[in-house]
Amino acid sequence: MGPEALPLGPYGGAAAAALLLWVVCVLCRRKRKTGEPPLINGWIPYLGKALLFRKDAFKFLLDQQKKLGDIFTVHIAGRYITFIMDPFQYVYVIRNSKQLEFHEFADKMASKTFDYPALSNVKFPDLKENLHRIYQYLQGKPLEIISDHMMKNLQDIFEWKCSQATDWETEKMYKFCCSVMFEASFVTLYGRVPAADGRKVISEIRDKFIKFDASFPYLAANIPIELLGATKKVRKELIHHFLLQNMTKWLGGSKVVQARQDIFEKYELLGDYDKAAHHFAFLWASVGNTIPATFWAMYYLLRHPEALAAVRDEIDHLLQSTGQKRGPTYNIHLTREQLDNLVYLESALNESLRMCSSSMNIRISQEDFVLKLEGDQEVSLRKGDWIALYPQILHMDPEVYEDPKKYKFDRYIENGKKKTTFYKAGRKLKYFLMPFGSGISMCPGRFLAMNEMKMFLFLLLAHFDVELGENKAVRLDNSRMGLGILLPDTDIAFRYKLRSLRN
């Protein structure tokens, strides 16, 4: 009997196998046990609700909350994820770092995305702990040193790029933010590339970074890199830039990167390529969110002239009161206190972070156990289940933020001071703004990130008149929902011109 006689045709075998698998899956699909939250199983086994979730996680979660309440489990791409929607319950998840683990999941995802061997591998004892220890170089005194370097590097770039703008110059805003923030962050963390074309080398790395970053949501969704066109090749090229032979030539890098390098050198079983991949991963962490966040901060300020005026007033006032002059020398200096006291700038920045951040805080249950919550509530969780907080829901909650879709630059100010009391249903919230995650998974670069963005905006507004160059709406591109700062769905033109030095 030839193959043509097979009753199912050429793909019949596969179809029959898939059908069988489907029947088996439906039969073995998880059922809710007592004490467990309401369970939403998609009717397509395995894929579950993945498709809907990927399309618009925010809306999907709100819809489920309306139907099922503040705690429910969704079957998404083979995983059971329990969402805790009530912000008053967040603390019970964040506090429980013993039964609810984070690093194993992050390690798996990051090692695959950035192509280094998992930190948890027994070949690298204590590597994870050692790397975590040096996050201290992103705080305190070392943070002040990095911030000072960043301020200087930003001014070098503004001077080089913009000091000819005696008349209006037009550029695309995202491209501008990306180019300035990437170069300034790169030089601050990794050092200057000393060749005559050092700037060009950095811009090549930036262009590859943008290509790689475009594939990031797919990599995070576990899609094999082989299916993502040139991504694999681009990632390899990017990693090669961070080989030790290259990095040792870079001048004036940061203590945090140096300390990471010193740690890697202690692990003989970590290959040269693996070390480079780690450096690349850190670069991604340090600019991947900062660039879009800077864009949104700038975009919202330019869209709201009253906000722009208030922030600029604050900046001019600070310059005046410290006897510093904006002008052709570009050597403004800001102390930590001065940066901290820019309350209007900080409020405007936080307001844009509220609107553009969408990170899911994930924990993984280490055992079958009952998670105790406020008000004698409890939920049974199974080993391996995910627990997720989705702070974008909180950021957009009209009970917490009146008119949540509206940008109000002074939301985080009260009587001229920072406002940190926010309420829901009359009760004060412990967590009201979470762009940087929470608890054990909180971003170690958050202080630097805030400083960098403040310094960028400070210099931009101190030196230049800026305005939008076209009148179109820029919206959030939702393809990174749950993964960090959302990108804009389009770029937009803006104009800048040196401010007159009088007044």
Ligand code: HEM
């Ligand atoms: C607006 C800018 C930034 C945002 C919104 C942001 C947000 C985050 C978030 C949400 C996480 C946790 C990821 C998770 O839960 O899976 C994270 C982790 C991390 N961030 Fe940031 N970040 C920013 C800037 C930076 C900067 C400037 C640096 C470094 C200089 C940095 C370094 C890191 C590192 C190293 C981790 C991984 C921490 C770990 O090993 O657990 N980030 N960031």
Ligand SMILES: *[C@@H]1O[C@H](CO)[C@@H](O)[C@H](O)[C@H]1NC(C)=O
């Ligand atoms: C350094 O970076 C270049 C790309 O600029 C790359 O081609 C090369 O392989 C890297 N390594 C060394 C040792 O130069």
Ligand SMILES: *[C@@H]1O[C@H](CO)[C@@H](O)[C@H](O)[C@H]1NC(C)=O
């Ligand atoms: C702004 O956000 C940062 C980080 O989330 C926080 O530390 C700071 O207190 C906030 N400032 C105000 C005025 O809300």
